[in-house]
Amino acid sequence: MTPTRRWAGLAYVAPLVVFLAALFLVPLVELFRLSFSPVDTYNAALPGFTLNQYKRVFTEPYFYGSLLETLATALLVATLCVVLAYPAAYVLARRSAGAMRTLLFVIVISPLLTSVVVRTYGWVVLLSGNGVVNRLLVATGLRDQPARLLTSYPSVVIAVTHVLLPFAIIPLTTALGGLDHNLHRASQTLGAGPVRTFLRVTVPLSLPGVVTGALIVFALAMGIYITPLLVGGVTQPLAGIRVYDQVETVFNYPVAAALSFALLALTLLSTTLLAGAFRIWERRLHG
Template identity: 65%
Template sequence: MAIGPAPSPSAAPTRRPPRTGMGYVLPAVVFLAAFFLVPLVRVLSLSLHPVDAAGNPLPEYSLVQYQRVFTEAFFSDALVRSLLTALLVTVVCVVLGYPAAYALARARPGVLRTLMFVIVLSPLLTSVVVRSYGWVVLLSANGVVNRFLTSTGLLERPAPLLTSYAAVAISVTHVLLPFAIIPLTTALGGIDPDLRRASHSLGAGAVRTFGRVTLPLSVPGIATAAMIVFPLAMGIYITPLLVGGANQPLAGLRVYSQITSVYDYPVAAALSLTLLVLTLVCVTAMGAGFRFWERKLHG
């Protein structure tokens, strides 16, 4: 059998070098830079401009808008109320979402588990405006709740539920609850069942097993849920606007009113950036606190 001449090195197929990770990340980086960083820089520039008597931005630069944000109670109180509301909503979402996530993680694959996932995820497939209007229907003067209270004699006249702070907190919690259940379910589902069985075999009861095994191992899920819900609660304004009205003292609504009613864009930009920085600081502090707690639990 004749053997032909060996192919020359130049005839060998050339292999392209493998694409590095930066090549995959570059499109996302360009997208974020174009549609997030550039508008953010524009907002920062706008927040540094003073305004004239008619509210038009002047060409010079000043920190007067940030001085207004921190010294005028109309803005500073809204920042404090937004922070307290976000903390309240985050705690309630984690507390309410943990049992649901625990049930989802422990459920066996089948129709029941699929139905539970559909119930949890279906609100995310519905517009937040539609869900917020659902609370308007429930809590309005002629809504289901007031009609029940007046028909049973518990109230003589309809209560102003729709414009109350409690209605805002409850509706925001309802809107953001799925964002807490999903990471909690992932964390609880990743716990090895043999660890719980080992705890039971060593004489620990259900409560002690939960406190010494399940809860510590689910700390990453709690941290993820908190750090997702908290920023969303800090900046939310559609649900508070529809349920509580534009007079609710929340920073997001103050930004909305300054843009749509007062037309004071520089102070709205300053308040927006202050809210952003406050959110980043709080999320960073929460992350550091959870890491410290996890190191303490695991030694």
């Protein structure tokens, strides 16, 4: 590549770099600086440097407990999304191009075309005391009175799984759609049945899609807070809600910044470990 073309390429990406630096890196650096600021008795940030905010995050159960709860919830949601996404992705991948495949794909991505607040309020309507679910429970005699579905942890997991499910279906569909069907025919010719072919051929070859979908969902679930907040309420012990509470209720911005960076570090560490574990699994499957 000539120097002229190299500089031309840099000129093309320069606006994007400046845009990301201005709207992402600069606020991130400022938030990181804020996390080391001391506070007065009214939780207002003061000039100076202190580790007290991080000490609180890692020593008070209210904060570090929310980090552990968030990690467990993200792992659960990622697992549920992959399990639920695989059949849908398998059907989409095996469908030939046509109106039905297009319709199915539109249904899959339709949640992404709607505001997350609108989708979440849909769950609020369904799970409320006089919502559809409770009316069905009472009408069928399964309960004498409406159940308290909102503000519960299972409701939060269900709603978050619904919101993030398309992010698992799309990479899985891509991975399954790229498989060579001759491998399935060869497996069956050698005497393997449909189940064994699926477990020994389809699953190992679709593992990149599984890994991609699981990591995307996991990373998004670690930082999600709007859906848990609207469905489960501010009492849910998730780190994103704890950050929201520190900003909107306690007005302790340094602690909120410290908790945010602790959550970011935990997300990066967990994602790295999961990616490594998936890579080891993939090597074992492929010998």
